[in-house]
Amino acid sequence: MNWIDLSLSILGYIFIGIGSFFLLLASIGLLRMPDVYNRMQTATKATTLGALSVLFGVGLLNLHWMPKSMVIALFILLTAPVGASALARASYKSGIALWKGSVVDKYKEEKEEE
């Protein structure tokens, strides 16, 4: 019994560690990327997996929390990408230019057709 508890909490802390690492990466990405769109990229991807991993680890530390933490994870998974798309589109529509190193902008043609 104790053995199982011990290995579960070790696994839980490992998942929390991995999650925190990805969250750290997301914040470094926010600082290093050149424009708002690239920042959204690192921020959504890395924070989603980071948050999922932390929630899973918390669930392993105390198994009673597992169903709740999985429900929270599901909602993050469903809402984070929608939020990212909405923010990216809003920035585009309010006229924030792409970074000067960008190679192509097909969205501009669509806007001109409108």
Place this chain on the structure above:
Amino acid sequence: MDSQHFLQEFSVGIIFALIASGFSYTHLSTRGLRNLSPRRIGWAIAYVPVFLWAMIKANLDVAYRVLHPKRPIKPGIVRIRTHLKNPVGKLALANSITLTPGTMTMQIVDDKYYIHWIYVRSEDEEEAGKDIKGSFEKYLKEVFD
């Protein structure tokens, strides 16, 4: 809260949710119970590992681009097309694209997706589409269409 208490609340919640959806599914969904056919559910379950693996790859990709001293990015907005017809299916594809390597959906107009790509490998609709959608579209077509 002890676990027995939790189990009671949980099962009562499930029962009431089933009753409520039993009354309302004809109004709230376009296809009713056909959404629950075993084939669709099977494909949806098969989609989960594919998606999780793509998400882990996406994060390693982000890690590489963030930590590399030269910051290897070549961003741009490309256009791809989809064969999916169902609006929920399109939303699922858009969300999947946002969470997978280097791509973020900006807008869907009919069958066109405008996608911000952190490292543009192809500006052609067909080629970019193959690269970005990967195997997602096949699974989502079975689940939603």
